Amino acid sequence: xxxxxxRIARTPEEDGPADEAALAVAYEAAFDAAVAADERIEPxxxxxxxxxxxxxxxxxxxxxSEIIGMQPEANWITRAPxxxxxxxxxAKVQDEAGHGLYLYSAAETLGTSRDELLDKLHSGxxxxxxxxxxxxxxxxxxxxxxxxxxxxxxxxxVPLCRCSYGPYARAMxxxxxxxxxxxxxxxxxxxxxxxxxxxQHEMAQDAVNRWWWPSLMMFGPPDDQSQHSAQSMTWxxxxxxxxxxxxxxxxxxxxQAETLGLTLPDPDLxxxxxxxxxxxxxxxxxEFREVLKGNxxxxxxxxxxxxxxxxxxxxxxxxxxxxxxxxxxxxxxxNGATRANNGAKDGEAAx
Amino acid sequence: MTETxxxxxxxxxxxxxxAALALGDDALVLSHRLxxxxxxxxxxxxxxxxxxxxxxxxxxARVLLSMAGDEDELAYLREExxxxxxxxxxxxxxxxxxxxxxxxxxxxxxxLLYAHLAAGDGEFAGLAAKAVKEVSYHQDHxxxxxxxxxxxxxxxxxxxxxxxxxxxxxxxxMFQPVEGLDVDWEGIRAAxxxxxxxxxxxxxxxxxxxxxxxxxxxxxxxxxLHTEPFGRMLAEMQHLHRSHPGASW
Numbered sequence: 001x002x003x004x005x006x007r008i009a010r011t012p013e014e015d016g017p018a019d020e021a022a023l024a025v026a027y028e029a030a031f032d033a034a035v036a037a038d039e040r041i042e043p044x045x046x047x048x049x050x051x052x053x054x055x056x057x058x059x060x061x062x063x064x065s066e067i068i069g070m071q072p073e074a075n076w077i078t079r080a081p082x083x084x085x086x087x088x089x090x091a092k093v094q095d096e097a098g099h100g101l102y103l104y105s106a107a108e109t110l111g112t113s114r115d116e117l118l119d120k121l122h123s124g125x126x127x128x129x130x131x132x133x134x135x136x137x138x139x140x141x142x143x144x145x146x147x148x149x150x151x152x153x154x155x156x157x158v159p160l161c162r163c164s165y166g167p168y169a170r171a172m173x174x175x176x177x178x179x180x181x182x183x184x185x186x187x188x189x190x191x192x193x194x195x196x197x198x199x200q201h202e203m204a205q206d207a208v209n210r211w212w213w214p215s216l217m218m219f220g221p222p223d224d225q226s227q228h229s230a231q232s233m234t235w236x237x238x239x240x241x242x243x244x245x246x247x248x249x250x251x252x253x254x255x256q257a258e259t260l261g262l263t264l265p266d267p268d269l270x271x272x273x274x275x276x277x278x279x280x281x282x283x284x285x286x287e288f289r290e291v292l293k294g295n296x297x298x299x300x301x302x303x304x305x306x307x308x309x310x311x312x313x314x315x316x317x318x319x320x321x322x323x324x325x326x327x328x329x330x331x332x333x334x335n336g337a338t339r340a341n342n343g344a345k346d347g348e349a350a351x
Numbered sequence: 352m353t354e355t356x357x358x359x360x361x362x363x364x365x366x367x368x369x370a371a372l373a374l375g376d377d378a379l380v381l382s383h384r385l386x387x388x389x390x391x392x393x394x395x396x397x398x399x400x401x402x403x404x405x406x407x408x409x410x411x412a413r414v415l416l417s418m419a420g421d422e423d424e425l426a427y428l429r430e431e432x433x434x435x436x437x438x439x440x441x442x443x444x445x446x447x448x449x450x451x452x453x454x455x456x457x458x459x460x461x462x463l464l465y466a467h468l469a470a471g472d473g474e475f476a477g478l479a480a481k482a483v484k485e486v487s488y489h490q491d492h493x494x495x496x497x498x499x500x501x502x503x504x505x506x507x508x509x510x511x512x513x514x515x516x517x518x519x520x521x522x523x524x525m526f527q528p529v530e531g532l533d534v535d536w537e538g539i540r541a542a543x544x545x546x547x548x549x550x551x552x553x554x555x556x557x558x559x560x561x562x563x564x565x566x567x568x569x570x571x572x573x574x575x576l577h578t579e580p581f582g583r584m585l586a587e588m589q590h591l592h593r594s595h596p597g598a599s600w
Contacts, residue, residue, distance in 0.1 A: 067395065074389035081592040082423050083416075083599040086386070086410050093389045094402035100395055114395075139591055197598050305390065313393020315510070316447045319503025320394075326502065335499075 035236055040166035051235055054228065055165050056110050057126070058237065061119045062185070063103035064128035066096045072136040073145060078152045081139060088185055099280040102171040109167045122152065122307050130288070131218050133296030139202075140193050140207035146186010147260075148215040148253070151249060154179050164236040183289075187256065194261045201261075208257070209265045217218075217288045219246040246330050250278050280323045357579035367474045368419045369435070370531030372388035373573055374475070375415030379426060380581075381457060383588055384444055394445055400421035400492060404454070407485040414478050431582050438572040439521035441581040444515065448500055448507070451499035452505075458523045459546050462486045463539045472531065494550050501540035501554025508555065516559045523563030527573055532543065 027046040033039060041047055041071065070093050072272055077093065080086035104114040120126040131149055136142065160172040193204040220242040232238035240248075248267075257264050268281035290296065385405035392398040439457055442590040444450050465486055468479035500511040526540040548558045571577070592600075 052411035066388075067398075070398065072389040077389055078383065078387045078587050079591045081427070081598075082594070083413050083426055085600055086412070087406060090386055090389070090402055090406050090409065094406065095397055097395055097398035097402065101399065104395070105474065192600060197595060199595060200598055275401075287368030309391045310394070312391075313397075313447065315504070315506050316397075316500070320499045322503045322507075323499040 009190075035164050035234075038162075038164075038236070040169065041164050042166045048105050050231070051140070052110050054232060054235070054237060056094050056107055056112050057118075057169065057175075058232075059103055059107045059110075059168055060112070060120065060126050061128060063107065063117065064108050064121045064126060065132065066100040066103060068128040068132045068306060070096045071302055071305060072134070072298075073142060075136050075140050076139060077276050079082050080142075081141070085189070092146075092182050092185070095182070099175050101180070102175065106167040106171045118310065122310060123300050124294075124303070127292070128302075129218060130291045130296060132302060133299045134210070134214050134240055135290050135297050137210070138203050138207060140190065140203040141211065143186045143189035143193060143204065144211040146182050146184075146192055147256070148186075148211045149218070150179050150183040150186060151253065152215045152218040154183060155245050155252070157247075159239040160237075162236075162239060187260070190260055190262070204260075205262050208260075209292035212265050213283065213287075214291075216246055216250070216283055219243070219249065221285065221288070248276050353433035358569070366529040370475070370529050371415045371418040372425070373435040373529045373566060375412050375419065375425070376434050376442050377457075377461070378408040378415065379412035380434070380436045381440040381453075381473075382406075382412060382446060383584065384440065384442075384453075385450075388450070396484075397447075401450075404489050404492065407482075407489065411478065411482050411485075412468065416593070418474070424594070427589045431577055431585055433555065433575060434572075434577065434581070434585075435575065436572050436577075437521070437524050438578050438581075439518065441494065441577060441584060442518060445517075445579050447496075448510040451493055452497045452511065452518050454489065455497050455515075455547065456518060456522050456525075458486055458489040458493050459543055460522075460539070462490050463542050464534065465538065467534055468532070471533070478479065497550050497553045498554075501551070501556040511554070512556055514561055515556060516561075519559035520562060520565055524572055529573060 031041070031051075032049055034045075041051075066091045071095075073089060074093050077086065081088050083093040087226055104117060107117060108114065117126065121128065128165065131152075131222055136145070152178060157172055157176050161169055163172065169278065177298070190204050190208070193200040195201075223229065223243045226242055229238060229241060233241075254269065254271075266281045268279060270279055271277075272279045290300070294300075357387075382405045385401050385408070388401045389398065391489050392401055412426075413422050416425045419425060437457075437559060439453060442449070442453060444532040465479040468475045469475075469483050497511065500507040502508070523542075525543070526536045528534070544558075551558050565571075
């Protein structure tokens with residue numbers, strides 16, 4: 001929490017008229033001090049424009065990734081091979097929609113509406129995680145996404161729970177809890193397949209072969225090529241470098257793959273005693289850049305489906321808005337009636 | 352989501368197996384249809400809401416099917432003609448208005464039926480007591496959207512009108528007696544009509560005219576006669592499970 005002094009100094013609308021330039025300097029100093037002291041910046045606090053813009057960009061990209069990420073998994077809801085797995089998968093996809101909601105709300109605290117961000121997603125001006133531009137070809141991909149993609153996401157996101165911006169950090173606490181649940185479910189799905197019939201085992205191995213490298217790319221370009229890293233580290237939006245997090249992820253996955261009875265598709269993967277970490281092979285950054293540019297297997301499909309859902313739903317959102325408009329004037333009466341109805345229904349249900 | 356313990360596969364036929372299948376198949380099939388919306392809903396809140404309803408229904412289906420046998424064998428290995436669900440719940444999603452009309456018709460029916468079963472002391476009382484609370488939310492969700500679509504814009508009014516009309520002929524089947532359930536079906540029919548009519552009127556929609564069932568197939572779903580889209584739905588749902596006979600998932 002920011003101290004009282006910081007908060008007063010960082011909240012322009014609560015101050016009386018004063019020398020604006022002097023105030024700006026004071027605000028910036030208070031902001032820097034708060035960040036340095038690991039205090040949280042809150043929506044009403046003063047913050048540099050670039051800090052706000054960086055957060056909006058990052059939170060939006062994260063929110064977009066949640067809602068686009070529903071697609072490759074929803075691809076298997078209707079084919080889930082047991083009712084238990086179907087329930088788990090539906091709950092997971094629902095969680096992702098929920099994460100999208102928290103994150104768009106976090107972005108709203110920075111003064112950017114969900115509509116504005118969706119518009120940027122649909123027009124290609126904002127991105128989502130490139131991992132979702134890969135297809136889910138078999139049931140085992142659902143497990144591989146849980147284990148590797150959610151695993152990589154958690155490695156990236158756990159440090160965000162300590163991010164300097166309060167609403168984002170708090171949203172991430174909840175998201176990380178749910179993500180780690182998804183990760184365990186994915187792992188358990190793969191374990192079941194790996195120990196199942198030879199065909200199931202092969203299906204699991206094939207999925208891991210296809211998802212391993214794209215998962216490593218989720219940590220972003222190598223540190224010396226990362227555009228946004230340095231400033232984000234200073235602002236404590238980001239706390240570890242891309243390469244550090246990637247290494248952490250590899251070290252976690254290697255023993256898990258052994259337990260799964262599956263191999264990771266990297267001949268150069270081996271323990272390095274001296275470093276105390278696993279060495280791993282060169283990532284194909286050409287593929288990464290191609291997918292980022294829009295040339296991945298599913299870029300077109302994902303964004304087309306998203307736009308279609310949005311466009312086909314326009315009449316529904318318009319209807320809800322028109323209804324709200326018509327009934328605002330009658331609000332008091334209407335709400336009273338609805339409450340009475342619901343009360344009657346609850347009574348009946350409990351009986 | 353609670354795990355249900357699977358009963359032994361070979362089990363003595365119990366008097367209520369037919370009822371467990373009828374109610375379980377309704378929940379299973381509607382849950383599947385709602386699951387098809389994931390990632391396609393008109394607004395993010397509806398991706399959450401429709402998935403939530405689908406999950407409630409799937410939970411009910413698992414309990415009910417387990418009362419009749421092995422849930423996965425029943426869901427994945429029966430042929431189309433062995434399913435006992437209403438034709439209403441297998442109807443394709445259509446646009447959002449069709450999905451909401453289907454939800455309005457079915458959740459109103461399901462709430463009345465479960466409230467009735469919960470009040471009794473039969474085999475389904477426990478399940479129904481829990482489910483009726485979930486279904487009350489489903490009904491509220493459907494009613495709130497019926498009002499917004501019916502009394503929203505000209506476009507939404509027309510779409511909702513068409514949807515209510517198109518699905519009307521699948522509603523009569525809901526009140527056909529189900530073997531093993533001691534229910535006042537005529538009472539449920541009257542309460543259903545009253546409730547649905549009131550919502551439609553508030554939504555500035557007319558209560559559809561015309562028969563509540565097709566000439567050929569009154570009560571047909573309960574006898575295992577389904578509509579053409581159902582076979583395709585099952586083909587998709589069962590394909591993976593059937594491709595690996597005997598495998599565990």
